[in-house]
Amino acid sequence: xxxxxxxxxxxxxxxxxxxxxxxxxxxxxxxxxxxxxxxxxxxxxxxxxxxxxxxxxxxxxxxxxxxxxxxxxxxxxxxxxxxxxxxxxxxxxxxxxxxxxxxxxxxxxxxxxxxxxxxxxxxxxxxxxxxxxxxxxxxxxxxxxxxxxxxxxxxxxxxxxxxxxxxxxxxxxxxxxxxxxxxxxxxxxxxxxxxxxxxxxxxxxxxxxxxxxxxxxxxxxxxxxxxxxxxxxxxxxxxxxxxxxxxxxxxxxxxxxxxxxxxxxxxxxxxxxxxxxxxxxxxxxxxxxxxxxxxxxxxxxxxxxxxxxxxxxxxxxxxx
Amino acid sequence: xxxxxxxxxxxxxxxxxxxxxxxxxxxxxxxxxxxxxxxxxxxxxxxxxxxxxxxxxxxxxxxxxxxxxxxxxxxxxxxxxxxxxxxxxxxxxxxxxxxxxxxxxxxxxxxxxxxxxxxxxxxxxxxxxxxxxxxxxxxxxxxxxxxxxxxxxxxxxxxxxxxxxxxxxxxxxxxxxxxxxxxxxxxxxxxxxxxxxxxxxxxxxxxxxxxxxxxxxxxxxxxxxxxxxxxxxxxxxxxxxxxxxxxxxxxxxxxxxxxxxxxxxxxxxxxxxxxxxxxxxxxxxxxxxxxxxxxxxxxxxxxxxxxxxxxxxxxxxxxx
Numbered sequence: 001x002x003x004x005x006x007x008x009x010x011x012x013x014x015x016x017x018x019x020x021x022x023x024x025x026x027x028x029x030x031x032x033x034x035x036x037x038x039x040x041x042x043x044x045x046x047x048x049x050x051x052x053x054x055x056x057x058x059x060x061x062x063x064x065x066x067x068x069x070x071x072x073x074x075x076x077x078x079x080x081x082x083x084x085x086x087x088x089x090x091x092x093x094x095x096x097x098x099x100x101x102x103x104x105x106x107x108x109x110x111x112x113x114x115x116x117x118x119x120x121x122x123x124x125x126x127x128x129x130x131x132x133x134x135x136x137x138x139x140x141x142x143x144x145x146x147x148x149x150x151x152x153x154x155x156x157x158x159x160x161x162x163x164x165x166x167x168x169x170x171x172x173x174x175x176x177x178x179x180x181x182x183x184x185x186x187x188x189x190x191x192x193x194x195x196x197x198x199x200x201x202x203x204x205x206x207x208x209x210x211x212x213x214x215x216x217x218x219x220x221x222x223x224x225x226x227x228x229x230x231x232x233x234x235x236x237x238x239x240x241x242x243x244x245x246x247x248x249x250x251x252x253x254x255x256x257x258x259x260x261x262x263x264x265x266x267x268x269x270x271x272x273x274x275x276x277x278x279x280x281x282x283x284x285x286x287x288x289x290x291x292x293x294x295x296x297x298x299x300x301x302x303x304x305x306x307x308x309x310x311x312x313x314x315x316x317x318x319x320x
Numbered sequence: 321x322x323x324x325x326x327x328x329x330x331x332x333x334x335x336x337x338x339x340x341x342x343x344x345x346x347x348x349x350x351x352x353x354x355x356x357x358x359x360x361x362x363x364x365x366x367x368x369x370x371x372x373x374x375x376x377x378x379x380x381x382x383x384x385x386x387x388x389x390x391x392x393x394x395x396x397x398x399x400x401x402x403x404x405x406x407x408x409x410x411x412x413x414x415x416x417x418x419x420x421x422x423x424x425x426x427x428x429x430x431x432x433x434x435x436x437x438x439x440x441x442x443x444x445x446x447x448x449x450x451x452x453x454x455x456x457x458x459x460x461x462x463x464x465x466x467x468x469x470x471x472x473x474x475x476x477x478x479x480x481x482x483x484x485x486x487x488x489x490x491x492x493x494x495x496x497x498x499x500x501x502x503x504x505x506x507x508x509x510x511x512x513x514x515x516x517x518x519x520x521x522x523x524x525x526x527x528x529x530x531x532x533x534x535x536x537x538x539x540x541x542x543x544x545x546x547x548x549x550x551x552x553x554x555x556x557x558x559x560x561x562x563x564x565x566x567x568x569x570x571x572x573x574x575x576x577x578x579x580x581x582x583x584x585x586x587x588x589x590x591x592x593x594x595x596x597x598x599x600x601x602x603x604x605x606x607x608x609x610x611x612x613x614x615x616x617x618x619x620x621x622x623x624x625x626x627x628x629x630x631x632x633x634x635x636x637x638x639x640x
Contacts, residue, residue, distance in 0.1 A: 178498020
């Protein structure tokens with residue numbers, strides 16, 4: 001089942017069920033934040049619509065799409081790819097971070113950009129970077145669940161671009177308080193999908209698909225989500241240790257990254273710069289500038305695009 | 321003007337305007353999250369009700385009160401008291417954190433406990449601690465505002481108990497990602513007040529009032545909010561540097577703490593333990609246990625209690 005959100009002037013938008021080819025839709029008569037709160041009631045109704053949309057849906061105009069959740073009460077982003085963590089320590093000039101437990105921060109969740117939105121930044125000197133990620137949306141998760149129990153609360157999978165400002169990131173990281181200025185709102189790909197939509201691409205609590213990324217039309221990377229050190233159920237259980245998770249909580253994987261980054265490429269510019277530091281002592285690749293474009297698309301083994309495409313342009317709102 | 325939220329079965333509760341003596345109320349016909357989104361329209365209407373409630377309000381049953389905002393899209397907590405920062409480095413055994421810019425993390429905001437709620441924790445070995453704070457609620461703040469501009473978006477002041485789990489805090493802080501497990505939901509005192517309600521108690525963008533705290537009926541501290549190194553307008557501008565702040569964003573001061581802590585006492589247990597470490601090499605005061613109670617009340621110079629009283633009990637949900 002594939003779900004999306006149409007802009008309709010309301011803050012949460014209008015939930016639609018989308019056909020397998022992404023061409024047709026049927027309105028669900030709610031919004032996704034409302035539906036995920038009562039998922040057990042909504043899921044059968046949405047499944048019926050998912051069958052119906054293959055026969056009789058209306059044309060879907062993807063330019064009308066918002067993020068599947070245009071806002072949510074909670075966004076918790078992990079950093080579950082060991083290679084990414086190791087390279088970011090090089091990029092930031094920081095000491096190694098312990099990896100015996102999941103890494104996670106709480107980010108801004110009152111706004112998620114849609115897949116084709118221009119993204120405003122105040123200043124091009126801040127080190128504008130993308131981060132290609134996968135994520136899960138959970139319904140209500142009781143405090144203290146095990147990873148096995150947490151897995152049953154993972155209702156939808158999403159693909160995310162976690163915009164990051166690298167000049168500010170190490171400054172905030174050194175405080176121990178996590179990121180505020182370095183992490184403006186994220187973007188989300190068109191479709192939130194139930195795990196069964198991915199077939200073998202949902203394996204061991206991980207999105208085992210390559211995330212194809214292009215920067216200004218050039219291939220940048222196609223790292224695979226299978227290499228997460230901690231699975232999504234483990235991340236959910238980590239987040240729920242001392243808090244109940246509100247329905248609609250989105251939990252991210254952190255930047256998708258592979259040990260074979262030299263061959264498959266990366267999912268953020270900082271990793272490439274770290275590799276350049278390792279190879280040549282200094283970074284060469286610049287960060288993004290006004291007008292730069294990024295495209296992200298996860299690719300299933302049959303060539304399909306389960307989450308649809310993120311395609312965005314950076315807009316710097318003031319001269320730097 | 322003093323505002324409060326009655327539990328009415330809805331997630332955001334029912335906004336009421338409260339009399340100066342805290343004894344009477346009038347319903348406002350909205351909820352606070354809705355009103356703060358359209359504050360310029362709502363403020364005159366609420367001011368009329370505030371005049372009327374002094375003559376003709378209904379009796380207010382404080383046991384029906386939720387937090388002024390039972391949930392919000394964003395909670396950003398500063399750590400603006402230098403003494404607190406210094407003592408916490410001792411308590412956590414961490415290196416000094418730079419103080420040339422505000423410290424801030426993003427915390428859980430889908431739930432704020434009411435002033436008299438029992439507070440559930442999964443385990444008494446986690447170092448259960450209170451943190452007495454002040455906070456502000458802003459309407460929509462554009463990205464990139466100056467502190468002067470930010471000041472005009474501070475619409476309401478609140479008093480907060482930022483529950484903290486000290487066993488987990490330094491582990492999470494060492495990652496640089498901030499706190500997830502160490503920071504379960506906060507509690508908020510009954511009344512959100514407009515800054516004019518405090519008179520001289522709102523000075524230089526700070527709540528210049530002592531925060532009287534009792535633990536299990538014994539005086540614990542009365543530190544004054546005037547000693548913030550950065551003002552609330554500075555904290556708001558810091559938060560808004562790379563993101564627009566959604567209306568209803570709550571920004572906290574961090575634990576109220578004074579250089580004269582030996583005389584005035586503290587607003588969290590960890591500070592007392594740090595002082596014990598400094599004085600005697602080891603902490604003596606234990607953290608909170610099942611059944612422990614904490615009471616917090618800000619006191620105006622005329623003896624009034626502008627925010628009302630937080631009075632809560634710790635409930636450990638599982639044997640440790």
